[in-house]
Amino acid sequence: MGKLTGFLEIKCQGVSSLPPDERVSNYREFTFPPEDEVLTKQAARCMDCGIPFCHQGCPVHNIIPDWNDLVYRGQWRRALEVLHSTNNFPEFTGRICPAPCEESCTLNIINQPVTIKNIELSITEHGWREGWITPQPSQDKTGKTVAVVGSGPAGLACAQQLIRAGHEVTVFEKNGNPGGLLRYGIPDFKLEKHIVERRVDQMHDEGVTFRTNCHVGVDVLAVDLMAGFDAVVLSGGSEKPRDLEVPGRDLDGIHFAMPFLSQQNLRNEGKTITDSDTISAEGKHVVVIGGGDTGSDCIGTSNRQGALSVVQLEILAKPPEMEDKALIWPNWPLKLRTSSSHEEGCERDWSVATKRFEGKDGRVTGLEIIHLEWETDKDGRLTMKEVEGSATRLKADLILLAMGFLHPVEEGLLSDLGVGLDICSNVVADTDNYQTSLDKVFTAGDMRRGQSLVVWAIHEGRQCARAVDKYLMGRSDLSR
Numbered sequence: 001m002g003k004l005t006g007f008l009e010i011k012c013q014g015v016s017s018l019p020p021d022e023r024v025s026n027y028r029e030f031t032f033p034p035e036d037e038v039l040t041k042q043a044a045r046c047m048d049c050g051i052p053f054c055h056q057g058c059p060v061h062n063i064i065p066d067w068n069d070l071v072y073r074g075q076w077r078r079a080l081e082v083l084h085s086t087n088n089f090p091e092f093t094g095r096i097c098p099a100p101c102e103e104s105c106t107l108n109i110i111n112q113p114v115t116i117k118n119i120e121l122s123i124t125e126h127g128w129r130e131g132w133i134t135p136q137p138s139q140d141k142t143g144k145t146v147a148v149v150g151s152g153p154a155g156l157a158c159a160q161q162l163i164r165a166g167h168e169v170t171v172f173e174k175n176g177n178p179g180g181l182l183r184y185g186i187p188d189f190k191l192e193k194h195i196v197e198r199r200v201d202q203m204h205d206e207g208v209t210f211r212t213n214c215h216v217g218v219d220v221l222a223v224d225l226m227a228g229f230d231a232v233v234l235s236g237g238s239e240k241p242r243d244l245e246v247p248g249r250d251l252d253g254i255h256f257a258m259p260f261l262s263q264q265n266l267r268n269e270g271k272t273i274t275d276s277d278t279i280s281a282e283g284k285h286v287v288v289i290g291g292g293d294t295g296s297d298c299i300g301t302s303n304r305q306g307a308l309s310v311v312q313l314e315i316l317a318k319p320p321e322m323e324d325k326a327l328i329w330p331n332w333p334l335k336l337r338t339s340s341s342h343e344e345g346c347e348r349d350w351s352v353a354t355k356r357f358e359g360k361d362g363r364v365t366g367l368e369i370i371h372l373e374w375e376t377d378k379d380g381r382l383t384m385k386e387v388e389g390s391a392t393r394l395k396a397d398l399i400l401l402a403m404g405f406l407h408p409v410e411e412g413l414l415s416d417l418g419v420g421l422d423i424c425s426n427v428v429a430d431t432d433n434y435q436t437s438l439d440k441v442f443t444a445g446d447m448r449r450g451q452s453l454v455v456w457a458i459h460e461g462r463q464c465a466r467a468v469d470k471y472l473m474g475r476s477d478l479s480r
Helices: 036-044 053-057 064-072 076-084 090-096 100-104 106-110 116-130 153-164 193-206 222-228 257-269 293-305 413-417 454-473
Strands: 145-149 168-172 209-211 231-234 254-256 285-289 309-313 347-349 352-360 363-376 382-386 392-395 398-401 405-407 441-443
Touching: 036 064, 036 116, 053 064, 053 100, 064 076, 064 116, 076 116, 090 116, 090 193, 090 454, 100 106, 100 116, 145 153, 145 222, 153 168, 153 193, 153 454, 193 209, 193 257, 222 413, 231 454, 254 257, 257 293, 257 398, 285 293, 293 309, 293 398, 363 398, 441 454
Parallel strands: 145 168, 145 231, 168 209, 231 441, 254 398, 285 309, 285 398, 309 347
Antiparallel strands: 352 363, 363 382, 363 392
């Protein structure tokens, strides 16, 4: 694949970006993908390595060596076809996926992986520029109807596969526009919303019906949904946030991350947030509790809003700067990751627990924290112990809780349906049939597997679509 000696002759080259002090002045994307000529050389680095471990790392099983070879040979349109055969929305994953494929790349053994994510994005954008990405409506209609509840990446992927199989598909979305987390959770500086809109437009032209501002379980009853469609797909995501129940939690100025991020995305759309509901970091000392991607998004948004300072706290120990390749590769490694938002200005601290929130006149003014020691017990489990004398206080006018999500919201649709849940309160379904405990009801994405990556949601949406198609027709030609 690629040029046989390409990995020896060509150095790894990633994207360039605006410097931090320039990009925080707006909410636009700030990276500059390499020119096509550069990308063909980067694709030439893909080795004929016998076992393409990048396939193992990629949840949607992208045929990475094949489209790398096609890009190297300048066959961009064919590369797009191969890419779309496994991934409905490579422009999303090309922007926001953490690229587990690159961690699994054979060249990553020497920390110089093929720039798979950049090549994937460039293939897709090449296709949009050239007009190769067009609606693909089915010419053969089945007469079967499917309701997809939730228009995040799992719901969109499932709906697009089903409409192309000839079914009549209606997507229900409780918010004002389709996209779910892509639209209302991920900041614009990582994924501008016109990128989502053009895919939604494509799906609309393919025949998908979008019912927005329609909260299933509230505006549409579960019993009516069951009666009105031949199959129902639950793809509403994992939306129950993890809380931090310590003294002072009821103080004003302590918020979950998602409302904070969603509000800014709405402002960028031109929506007005009323003063009583506004969550803003402008002129404030911000503390973000939680060290994952959502916390990172809060940092980038806070800096753009004009925060005076930003501190990020993580309860787990600081990861190593570099993983042990001999022990970990080709699996996803635990190592220190510094995001673009961290580069823009943030103090980070690890092994920290919050003891209490402090306030004055009902509003938060700070928090008391204590450092932890992590130890492994005789059974191999990690345990934490407070470090005596390490308690300290941080000033804070705004505290954002970004500690992840527990499970889907049970109240409303799920409780009305009476669908089976697992011990984590996720909807029960296997990865063969994606069928819930109820006949004709299926589920995919975070609602089934728990909080995860966009790329996993796309994968499950595609697999679920095949399962629904087989349920309705007795067989399916859709790819998994």
